[in-house]
Each structure stands twice: as C-alpha cells, then as structure tokens.
Amino acid sequence: MSPHFTRTQELILNRIQRDMPLSADPYAGLAAELGLDIDELLAEIRTLKSANVIRRISAIFSAQALGYSSSLVAFCVPGEEADEAARIINAHPGVSHNYLRGHRYNIWFTLAVPPGQAIEDHAGVLARRCGARDFLVLKNEEMFKIGVMLAVGDAEPEDAPLAARPGGAKNTVQGEDEVLAVTLLQTDLPVVKNPFARLAAERGVVMDPGLLAQTGESFKERGIMRRYAAVLRHQNAGYRANAMTAWKLPVAREAELVSVFEKCPHITHLYRRTVFPGRWEHPLFAMIHAKSDGELEGIIGALARESGLDDYLVLKSLKEYQKRRVMYFTPDFGKWAEKYLSGV
Template sequence: METEDRKLLTLVQKEFPLVPRPYALLGESLGLSEEEVLARLVRLTREGILRQIGAIFNPGALGYRTTLVAFAVPEALREEAARIINQHPGVSHNYLRDHRFNFWFTLAVPPGKDLEEEVKDLARRSSAEDYLLLPIKRVFRIAVIFDLEEGQTGDGNFTYSGTIQNPDPRTVKLVRATQEPLPLIPRPFREVAHRAEVSEEELLAWIEEMLRRGVMRRFAGLVRHHRAGFRENVMVAWRIPETRVEEIGRALAREPGITHCYERVSYPRWPYNLYTMIHAPRRVEDRLREISRRYALSDFLALRTLREYKKIRLKLFLEGNGENSAGSAPPREDRPN
C-alpha cells in the first residue's frame, strides 16, 4: 500500500472533518487535491480495504439492548445454525470459534423487544445445546482504529450523557441516513441531508450534538483489518479476580494491539469476566503470551476464529424488520455490547 494511502486511511479513521467539503480538507492535510483524495478512497473501497465512512452509534443511547452470545451447537447442525443466526437483523458479527461454545455472535434488539427471549428463541431454532448471555458490565476500551503508519490507537468515547428513550421521526430518519456509507463526492453531507429531509447545516449540527452527547461514538472511516495488513486476531476470555478487574482492565486497554476490552457478566460455570480482542500483523500468539506474562495472568481462553459467518455494520431502526420507526416503542431497558 502506498504511503499516501496509509496516511489517508489513518486520518479518515481518526479525524474525519465535519464540514461541507471534507475531502478537500483531508487533501489540505496531506498535500493532495480533493480529486485525488476521492479517487484514492474510491479505489480503496473497491479493493475492499475501506469498508465505509459514516456514523458509529452507541446503540444503548438510542434504546437498544445488546449482548455477546455464545451457543454450543452440534457439529452436524452447524451450517443450519449459522443460517438461522445470520438471518436475525440484530446480528452483525457471527463467528465459529475453537471451543465447545462454538458460535459467538453479537445481538442487538430495539426498544420494546425482549433481549433474553430473542436469545432463547434463537437457541431453540438453532438447536443449541447450551448458551451463554454475556452482556457488558463495563467498557475499558472500544475502538477499531488501525494506525497504518505506527500501530493502533483507541477511541475512548463510549459513555453517553443521556439516552434518547423514544426517538422521534426526525431522529430515526437522521440515524438511518448517517449510518449509511458517506458518498464519495465533493459535497457528501448535502446528499445525506437531502435523504434525511434536513439542510446540510442542520445535519452537521446534529452530528456534532450526537458526538457531544455520546449518542454517536465517532463519525469516521472503517477499514477491513485483514486487508489493511493486520491479518491475525484472537478473542481472549480472561478470569480475573474481582479485586484486580479495574487494574487489569485499564492496563490491557493501553496495550498496543488490543482494540476492545470489556468486563462482561460471568457465571459459576463460566467464570471468565474480562474480554479482549488482540490484533497483530503476525504471530498473535506471541503477543498473547507476552501480555499474560507481564500481568501474571494464567487463567484465560484464547478463542480463535475458525470461520467468519457474518460481519457487517449494525444498522439501527431498519425498516421492514419490526423496529420502531418513530416513537412507537416503550422506553429502553438497558445497555451492552
């Protein structure tokens, strides 16, 4: 990948300009013309390196409940289970991992839906013999910003100052419009504003407000880590004594290569309470050993991906899926993942 491409991809992940002509401003930062920035982003999208540029929301701030789920599905029924799980509109990531609990997926349900009942129903239809519901208790780090020049850096904006319990039609329309890929044209926000039936100025002001309140975590570019050079990753479930969770959570969140670090619900039969995603260009096992030695952590599971069944952006307030489109649902219940 060319140096200019690396710089551009890093910049759109970290500091995407919220101005009428964002690509021109990016070009000024990099010594490139607006036309060259757009041409590079179009090519990087076509090559599958850049997934999209757009809004990344905190689902919990908009009334959603989310969780990580693990299913234990018999091998003979795996393909049918994958099909059933993937069909759920609230499933954005679904992986086969090397454990008895072999299916690991994220699930989000909109206001008015019962998260536990949705999981129960999916387990029944997927022929899962057992399952774990693993909602987030605390976030130490949530970000997938791949610094293509120096390593990786985090995002940090996870907390939100309040919730929009019953989003009005305008909010729903703006969420739907801004979560879609930002057009690669000179005045992209004008087109998005037209879809949302607001002015360009109103749209940019709304994005700024959502970022300030933490309802929107970032407005940024997302890259596919495999194609950007970070080819290896592993999810690690750690068993940490309660007295050390904060210390270890904060320490692991600062470690290069760790893009996610969460404290999750644990159970007597599943005592793992801290989860991390570790990404590396190569030899991720070496990185895991180094981290475990540094903090004297010996009780953990490295859950390697055997197959990626689904990986998409979570879309909120989808039409045609029974999700509320304008203030028709009761207040939200809670947070996580």
C-alpha cells in the first residue's frame, strides 16, 4: 500500500531530491521557488523527517574527487556468523551501505578509504576479522548512471544531474577552507531558518553562510559534489521492493546493451564492475527500485527481453545492516587504520 502524501508534501519531495540551489539560506530559496511560506516548508520537512521519509539532506560527494578510493565489496560468510560479521564491518568509518543478500557472497557493502591507502588492504583485514571464506573487491570500472529521483505521487521519474567528472588539480579539494566546507556540507542540514549558520555554530567553527554556499556551488561545477539534496528512505516513500541485479554481457555489445538499462527509469545506479574469472563474471550492476514485488519482477523481465540477456542474478536485500553517509576528513579513519592496519 502506497503512503498518502498531501499535494504540498509531494511537491516538496519531488523537488528536494533534485539538486538544491545553494545560498546563505537554502530553505528560503526553496520556499520561494515552490511558492510556499518558509515556516510551512520547514514544518512539512520536519514532519517528513519524523516519519522517516526523508533520511537526510546534505551534499553527495564524489569520493574520487576528494582523494578517497571506494568500491563495492562482497564477503562469503557462514550464515550463522553474518550478523557478527556485519557488526565488525559497520565499525569501519568508510562503510556506508551494508546488506545481507541471498547468494554465496552474502554480505555486500560499500567501502571508502583515505588517500594513500588501498581498498584491498582494508577489505583483507575486515575479511580476516569476519572469518570470510572468500571476498571480492568489485571496483567501479565505469559509471553509466547514478541517482534517479524516486517519483512521488503523479510525478514522472527523472535522472539526477550527473556532475562533471573530476580530473586535474582544480577538481580536488584545495586548502583548509575547502576541507572545512566539505565537513559542514556533508552534515545533515538542520531544519531551521539560516541552517548553514546553525551548522557552523554546532561545529564551533567560523564560516560565513554565503561563502559556504559559494564553495558548495564551486564543488558542483568542479565535479567534487554530485548534488546537494535529500535522500529518501525508499520504503517509506512508496518503493517497497528493490534488488541489486548483476548481468553477464558480451564485451563487444556493451555500448548497445548498456543503453537498454540507461533508459529504464527504475534503475537508480548502473555500473560496470570488476570481473574475476571463475568467481564473478557478472559485471553490469543495476540497482532497481519498484513499488511492489510484482512490479520489480516485471521490470527485470522487461530488461531481459529487451536486452536479450538471460544470464543474470537478482540479489535482493534480506537485511539492511547499515545505510549512512561516509563522513570524509574525520579522525575516525586514522584511528581505525592505526588499530587494524599496522604491519599490513
């Protein structure tokens, strides 16, 4: 059963998932754009956050542009040990998403590590501590699509704008002021008037809200920030079925076949990831969100028919162990490395 939202809530949810224009007071600008009184806007957002529809409002950064390495990692762990393994994995500061899935590789998580450190070293330490029988580091070899909006009400699904690809010195964070801007912009935006001023005050730092907004817009232009937007808890927004699918495709037809998946409005993330011959040979990963199990099955079936691909895996989430935003430029990474990476 789909949740019931008022027309005003639908308007807010469909807009706030898209890239928000940054200003000294982002909510004031958003209220003016939507034709709402700012107090009404803030009250509705508070209601939607209290109902766990809006998960958070913050910057979505490119880990690569910040100098971090990131990857999807899959562990093969005995079923009875999965929960304890997840607890160990979740304690790593670079783990954002972590799920139990129905496959031999049953724990799937995303992992980010700071500049100068190797994903393989971190994953290897975690694998040993979890007693994993095998593990895969499935790096993003090419990104085709990321961040489709979850349409609420009668709105049509749409793609989130893709930021410029990072590259070159100007497309990395420069100096202490920009590092400070990252730490502020990655924090969940308080639902108050003048929220950037509140963020700085809560952190005990000094940064002019206008300068913070200007720096954020510069991050977007340079491909450092993908967008500044709300992330919804998809189940509570009406999308109660989802699956990570992995497809085996002939290399010679990649461009042709990928276009089939790119056009599907229900696919929120689409990547080509690392192949491990004999261990993992399904490199095209497509994350699909739907409003029901029946709709999900129909979407997957339609993709198989249109692409002609019949060798694919449907990896449904059996349990969500963690879903959070990685907090970059924090001391937690150094503490974890000092404790577990010494001698690696």
